[in-house]
Amino acid sequence: MQNPTAATLYSQKQIPIGLKNTIDKTLSEYLKDEKLASYNIDNLKQIIEDSKINFNIKTIKWDEDGSEKSTSAEVASILGMILTFIIYMFIIMYGGMVMQGVMEEKTNRIIEVMISSVKPFDLMMGKIIGIGFVGLTQVFLWGILTTVLVSGSLFFFGGNTSPEDMVAAQMAAQGVNNVAAGSSDISIQVQEIINSINFGMIGTSFVLYFIGGYLLYAALFAAIGSALEQQEDAQQFMTPIMLLMAFSLYAGIYSMNNPDGPLAFWCSMIPFTSPIVMMVRLPFDIPVWELALSFALLFATALLIIWFSAKIYRVGILMYGKKPSIKEMIKWVKYK
Template identity: 45%
Template structure:
């Protein structure tokens, strides 16, 4: 046991003291927040330019009903289509040319000319306006009052409630889906990130023949377990620091944004600015949505979610890192690992792909249940289900099966590891691995 602790200590300290570990640990939360802030800033400031759309309306009823938008200016023109096309070809104008045929209601087709391809948003805006105009005309021809119809705008919102032993509580399905996405991506990346570190460390020591010196002092099983647990503790340390730093950065960023952006309704006088009442109403609706999101985020049981994440990260890491260690001991270089990696990653990849469709749409179905029970898929399958609420007996059964799976996997990996770690120059195959497993002693 003392030898395993020494190996754990060496693996842990040798990685934690590296500059790359310190830089990654302290910069990753800041970089993620900075990236989202940059995306938000670019999205707000990279607006579409104002584009003029010349309209040639052969139907006679569309052009007067095309209302300008923030980015599109519709202008009626009496020039012929050929003249306008030649101007565009010569570069005299960079505007769009919209040609509306006489039988547009029957043909359901218009032509849009441009010298360069416009973004999809511009085309969608024009299509939406034309569809609304044609729909209004069809309703009017049918004797339906369009004005009354437009005033009927039902907006039902579902407030999900969950019935529990303790009574009613909000369901927060949207928040649960967001957390499920985040956890599935995080656990998928982390298992490969730290599992690969174990495999690469073993390959490096094996290729440098350092392993021959180490193996003379400790048993192969002790060496394998020391490496697995040491690298795993590095991952746990990094995750804990990321959680603490991310929470600190987000709190500081939120405080700065609130202090630097006072309430919008204080920045103008409702009586002096046209449309102020509409703007104020929109701001109130946006604030209401923001308040709802904040309440849902605050309602999350963070200790429970983070606790489950750490349990499944540690369990999944121990299981998969044993397999990665087995592969590392069987090969002499990383290029030889490809034939063994696909069977290892398939269960995780399969569950990861299903988490974005089947699991979040039916988190309590039979497929979701079994994926959250099988040790090779439960690190992702159960974490996707946890935000939706999982019975405690299922959670305990899943953790128990994960522990059993880790013990069995470690047993198999250790028997192959003890032989493969001293094998050089011979390309391993599945047949060879099976022989190594059956060797006695």
């Protein structure tokens, strides 16, 4: 009892972590009660329980016109992370489809027929844009579904009633039904939190970042696919790209706790990480100039990567029987 910090559990086989945690919790509670009882203070346990408080912070945002709106850091963080994971998965999924399609056409020699009537650049962009439209279609379908769900939530929580009317109704009914009054108060807060989120700006930015990020990475995937014949050979070239995207995801997760910090800012400006990291920052009302600069850098870099990848694509698509190195692929860019 003087130093109840450890116990030893013997077993003939490996102890499951669930059993270990259960025993740990049971013994800890027992020893805690025994130690409290040793102080010989009446109702000490009840005093400690009564001293515990459940403290919640309500956040309010001031608009430019001075009006106040309830906000929720939790809702903003969850929304940002959902958008981050969606755009991360979409870029990997549809970028991978571009690379796989290019490799299949090259392996099946279909490309030799197509290249006789279509320029390599047009062929590459046609595949990138075609698969990109498939991705955008899915994004819009998800957007419509989200709009329906949000509209339904607003209607359910009294979206057609102003907050002032709801407060008046709550005050009038307070003496009659306290439960209904409490429910009305929650409804007002939920509606204000939903209204505080600029879904139009976030949705538009999501689509633009998806387009920019997809064009950038899909062009790289197309260049890699054109230089290879076997899926197994792609690992060497895919590893740097996947590590970069993994870093973007972890940077986005970290930025959720500090969306205005240095890591969040710079990663939302760097074109290779901005489509993912900026998704976390969008619900936190970032300055317009940061958003505009990020868009400009992203699309300018995407155009540069497309030009770079097209140079590799036009040479690599007709190369057979040899696995090129990164150094050799860079030389292809200089070919005229």
